[in-house]
Amino acid sequence: MKILANDGISQSGITALEKEGFEVLTTTVAQEQLVNFINENEIVGLLVRSATKVRTDIIDNCPSLRLIGRGGVGMDNIDVDYAKEKGLHVINTPAASSSSVAELVFAHLFGGVRFLYDANRNMPLDGDTKFKELKKAYAKGNELRGKTLGVIGFGRIGQATAKIALGVGMKVIYTDPYIDTASIDISFFDGQSVSFEFKSVSKEALLKEADFVTVHVPAQKEYVIGKTEIASMKDGAAIVNAARGGVIDEVALIEALESKKLSFAGLDVFESEPNPEITVLMNPNISLTPHIGAATGEAQDRIGLELASQITALLK
Numbered sequence: 001m002k003i004l005a006n007d008g009i010s011q012s013g014i015t016a017l018e019k020e021g022f023e024v025l026t027t028t029v030a031q032e033q034l035v036n037f038i039n040e041n042e043i044v045g046l047l048v049r050s051a052t053k054v055r056t057d058i059i060d061n062c063p064s065l066r067l068i069g070r071g072g073v074g075m076d077n078i079d080v081d082y083a084k085e086k087g088l089h090v091i092n093t094p095a096a097s098s099s100s101v102a103e104l105v106f107a108h109l110f111g112g113v114r115f116l117y118d119a120n121r122n123m124p125l126d127g128d129t130k131f132k133e134l135k136k137a138y139a140k141g142n143e144l145r146g147k148t149l150g151v152i153g154f155g156r157i158g159q160a161t162a163k164i165a166l167g168v169g170m171k172v173i174y175t176d177p178y179i180d181t182a183s184i185d186i187s188f189f190d191g192q193s194v195s196f197e198f199k200s201v202s203k204e205a206l207l208k209e210a211d212f213v214t215v216h217v218p219a220q221k222e223y224v225i226g227k228t229e230i231a232s233m234k235d236g237a238a239i240v241n242a243a244r245g246g247v248i249d250e251v252a253l254i255e256a257l258e259s260k261k262l263s264f265a266g267l268d269v270f271e272s273e274p275n276p277e278i279t280v281l282m283n284p285n286i287s288l289t290p291h292i293g294a295a296t297g298e299a300q301d302r303i304g305l306e307l308a309s310q311i312t313a314l315l316k
Contacts, residue, residue, distance in 0.1 A: 001315060002041055006034070007049035009071065010297075013304020020312045038062040045311055047071060050291065054078040059086055067314060071303045072097055072294050073157065074244060076219040091310045095156055096302035097294030101242050102160035105214050106168075108240045108266025108287045114141040117264070117287035145169035150210025152203065152224060153217035153243070154179045161214055166196060173210065175203045207232045212240070219244040227252040230261065240266035242293045245273045250280055257285045268293050 002023045005014075014024045022045075029037045035058055038046065045067040048054060054068050056079055068083055070092040083090050111117050115138040122134060149165040151158045154176040162172045163186050174182070180200050187193045207213065207229055217224055225239060226249040239262060241248050250271050256262040266287040270276035273291060280286060294303070 001044045003045040003047060003311065004029070004038065004041070004043045005047040005071075006052045007047070007071065009047055009307065010300040010304035012301045013308050016305055016308035017311065020308070020316060022311070022315075034058055035061045038065060044315060045069060047307060048077065050074070050077055052077065054083070056082055059083050059088065067091065067311060069307050069311065071300075071307060074218055076244070089314045091307070091314070093303045093306040096306050097299040098156040098160040100296040100299035101157045101216075101293035102164055103296075104268060104289065104293050105161050105240050105242050105266070106164050108242075108268070108289070109144060109212060109214075109238075111287050112238055112240075112264040112266055113144060114138070117266075118284055121284070144212075147171070147211040148173060148209055150174070150206040150213045152176075152206065152213065152215045154182055154198075154200070155216060157243075158214075158216040159184055161216065162198075172196075172198065173201055173206055174198060175206045176200050203229070204232060208234070210234070210237060212238050214240045215243050215247050217243055217247060220247055223247065223249045223252075225249065225253075227255075230256045233262070235261060236263045238262055238264045238266070242266075242268040245269040245271045250277060254279055254283060257283060 001021070002025060003017060004025045004027070006029055008026060009024065017024050025041065031053060038058070039062055042064045043062070044064055046054065046065060047069040049071045054077065059079060059082055065088060067089040068078055070078060073092060073094050075092055078090065080090050119134065119138050126134060145168055148171045151162055151172060151174040154174040158174060158176070159182065162174065162184055165172050166186060182198045184196045184198065185193050211234060213225070213233070215224055224247045230252055239248065239253065253265055257265060264285045264287065267280065268289045269291050270280060281288065
């Protein structure tokens with residue numbers, strides 16, 4: 001049986017699948033050529049990340065296809081319900097990348113409170129001639145310890161982010177319409193662990209109290225953070241989005257940054273991805289990464305192994 005990993009898969013995942021007798025193809029096939037490729041090669045399983053879209057055209061016209069797998073969490077690039085109606089297995093790896101995304105959120109937060117996003121732009125240009133001026137410009141940083149992190153969406157990634165925040169010494173509050181209470185266990189290197197209990201608050205209360213807001217929700221039809229929500233936030237607060245583009249109104253975000261209502265933002269995803277708006281890319285108060293939340297070696301190994309395990313269970 002042949003598996004096409006159109007957006008790639010870790011070597012550990014390939015090895016695990018091959019041990020079970022699967023043939024893994026890692027050719028990157030153009031979207032418009034996928035149907036022909038799948039049919040010509042009698043592909044039974046199609047694995048994607050965020051680049052490849054699996055819509056009704058593929059589902060309807062590929063009779064050999066039995067399984068669609070998403071290496072990651074979000075499934076908005078797959079017509080999940082339709083595929084299931086047609087009898088296909090649809091799988092993803094919701095737990096595999098949580099820690100990697102959470103660490104990227106804190107990379108943006110640490111970089112934001114110490115102006116690293118701007119310093120790393122200006123030091124190569126002016127570090128040799130304006131060192132003292134730059135030192136003065138970046139001398140008013142803040143610590144994360146003692147501040148309040150508001151987490152919108154308290155699933156696996158939201159909770160993984162909360163764990164880091166607690167370790168840093170931050171207060172954590174969250175809002176989630178589906179998770180009223182949550183218990184988080186933080187394990188340490190020596191076997192010790194500490195448990196924390198949480199209760200969801202309203203989004204309005206969270207926005208008013210949080211010094212920093214991080215968003216961890218699926219793709220939405222409407223903004224989770226728009227002009228009204230930003231207006232209710234603390235002056236000088238900051239936002240990080242490593243979830244999905246379109247969760248935050250980028251026009252309202254730029255206005256808030258330019259007016260100093262917000263101090264900085266960290267964006268790993270964008271409304272017009274993969275062509276982010278130039279006003280976003282050039283804003284000096286935004287820390288930028290190109291949708292790399294799950295892009296660590298450790299996460300990709302976990303994703304590959306988790307996909308292999310599910311594929312073996314479902315197709316053999």
